[in-house]
Amino acid sequence: MERRTKRDFRFGVTRLCFTLPATLGDRGLPTPYERLEEPADLARWCVEAGLLPTPPVVDERDLEAAWALRETIQRTGVAIAGGAPPRERDVASINRAAAAVPLVPRLSADGTSSHWSGTTVDSVLSLLARDAIDLFAGPLRGRVKICADETCLGLFVDESRPGQRRWCSMSTCGDKAKKSAYRARLRSQN
Numbered sequence: 001m002e003r004r005t006k007r008d009f010r011f012g013v014t015r016l017c018f019t020l021p022a023t024l025g026d027r028g029l030p031t032p033y034e035r036l037e038e039p040a041d042l043a044r045w046c047v048e049a050g051l052l053p054t055p056p057v058v059d060e061r062d063l064e065a066a067w068a069l070r071e072t073i074q075r076t077g078v079a080i081a082g083g084a085p086p087r088e089r090d091v092a093s094i095n096r097a098a099a100a101v102p103l104v105p106r107l108s109a110d111g112t113s114s115h116w117s118g119t120t121v122d123s124v125l126s127l128l129a130r131d132a133i134d135l136f137a138g139p140l141r142g143r144v145k146i147c148a149d150e151t152c153l154g155l156f157v158d159e160s161r162p163g164q165r166r167w168c169s170m171s172t173c174g175d176k177a178k179k180s181a182y183r184a185r186l187r188s189q190n
Helices: 039-048 060-081 088-098 121-136 170-189
Strands: 104-107 114-117 144-146 155-157
Touching: 039 060, 039 121, 060 088, 060 121, 060 144, 060 155, 088 121
Parallel strands: none
Antiparallel strands: 104 114, 144 155
């Protein structure tokens, strides 16, 4: 198994719209980790997210638009997780991004699979904004949460039956918390 690095994008089991905010890691630290440093990173993300089959042409404007939508989705998710209304300008920004022509699902020739059809970053961002709208205005709105790991602060949808999930991912933040708690118990026993 190949070891993951900080440069690797985090997709995991999460809502599509939350994969974009996850491109800024360690949100709770004074210096978060930027995974979208340059346009080529955004092009790579579009492919690795399964949104485009080949890297799109990405320029600085596209990268800035992705950063802006990323932070808008993050702020809106944090507001909703905290039971507060989102900022009007964030709602307007999500609606503006959603208004662009989105990626279109296409059924494969044999009818057994599908893929997204589109070539522009604007179409990718539109799809993400539409997914955010669906989540924030839909039945899972009350399940939007913020990771309990104070260095992560990633958004996730708690789809567990009791609604008590605390971490964005058990394999990263949850595992880290459990190891930390175990070490603390060992230290207290000595």
